[in-house]
Amino acid sequence: MLPETVASDRATRADEQAGHPVLAARDVVKSYLARGGESVVLDHVDLDVADGDFLTIVGPSGCGKTTMLQLLAGLSPVTSGSVRFAGTVVESPPPGVVYVFQQFAKSIFPWRTVLDNVVFGLERDRGIDRRRRTEIGREMLGRVGLEAYERHYPGQLSGGMQQRLAIARALATSPRVLLMDEPFSALDALTRAKLQKLVLDLWRSLGITVVFVTHDIEEALLLSTRVVALRKSPATVDIDLRVDFAHPRNPVTLGEDPRFLAMRRQLLDSIYRQEGLSYEDGAR
């Protein structure tokens, strides 16, 4: 898949192995000007994302997960501190880091066919001619199971298919880092399970780094190699867990693993505490 680009990526990846994280947030503060003054969302957050990791950020609703992801993507500026991608300070969205929006349906160009959506990010690159673009586009559509729909318009696709399209479009540019904000929260359970498997397969076969946001702790533990729980207002890192279950993971048996249950409990504890809930409330 995409031999030239991946090969050149490997070269830059070598110096990453020297211990530099692929993404590094240092002492990051993010505040918004709200009515009645400044509201601090992220308060001196440090986060290193190691190359090849599948890192998931969890935390109570409104704690700053989306904000954090947008800072990592270069879509939103830090108030102070810094974000670095491959050692370089991020000031605008860097090539090599692609963001998939929570409202993925609104991120798809309705006037472009499925194939023309997928190749959108490649049209900027004069080194890739039309034939090659189509080739890459078809390859990506094949990977997400949309090859039969290349001439359709997005309006003709279901929600799950639109999300597959958004993921394929992001991956067509051969990024090193894929950022996904609650990508499956709007989908039904079965579609979600299929897409979880798809994203895991893509992560493993492409060797990319994924930073994922969800409020679903089981999903986080099923997918990730590392889970970070944010504490609420202003957000700092509350828990940082390495999740070292072997891949491929079976969602059914994994859910019965005592270590999984212990991690789940630790993360739920954190979120319940944020929300001021006790287990008694939670269990009703």
Add this chain to the structure above:
Amino acid sequence: MIRRLSLRATGIGLIVLLVVAWELAVRLQLVDSPSIPSFSASVAALVGGITDGTLPVAMGETLSRVLVGYVVAVVAAVVVGALMGTSRFVYYLLEPVTELLRPIPSAAYIPIAILLLGVGSEMKIAVIALTSFFPVVLSTCGGVRSVDPILVDTGRTLGYGPLGRLRRIVLPSALPETLTGMRVALGIALIVGIVSEMLAGDTGIGYLILESQRIFQVPLMFAGIITLALVGYLLNLAFVRVESHLLRWRTA
């Protein structure tokens, strides 16, 4: 389907009925004016005017000015509309002027334009361009302002700078609105083109219609009006075809 076709047939039937009524009203002398020709006489004048070249030449003069003014207006309006839609400064600079000038009826610009530019083609093209500019600038600006910010951010994360996003995201996203303005503008351009010929100069279908009336060649006057109706109809048809092709994703 059959229902739709038969509905269509009733509409065309009404046109036939009106034409027959016109013909009969003149033949039976129900119309009390000897200077109103019958439909058949008007059609005869139409055929004559087409074969001797009078009508095609006059219509050509009109259309060439209308299309030049229209194209200039659309290009300028898309650029200005995009600037107004993306820059708050440009928006607050130009919005009051456009709102002030817009309600002035298109034809009212003609006397000013005659003073500044005379009675020739330049004046007519200028007025056509100016008056068809407003609907396109306002609709484009509206379309650009209502582009979903997520689409724009998608462009950013996929590596596009401001110009690339404007060309590949913002303008295509505003296209349905731009086209709505362009359709309104096309109607205005045609009207202003004809009125300007009636008020100044001695060329074009507008001049031909008014002059035929003045010298009592009433069948030719009607022939000119029929020509205008047909050309206007075909222009609109062509526009709708292009529009539905460009917006085919909406019906897909």
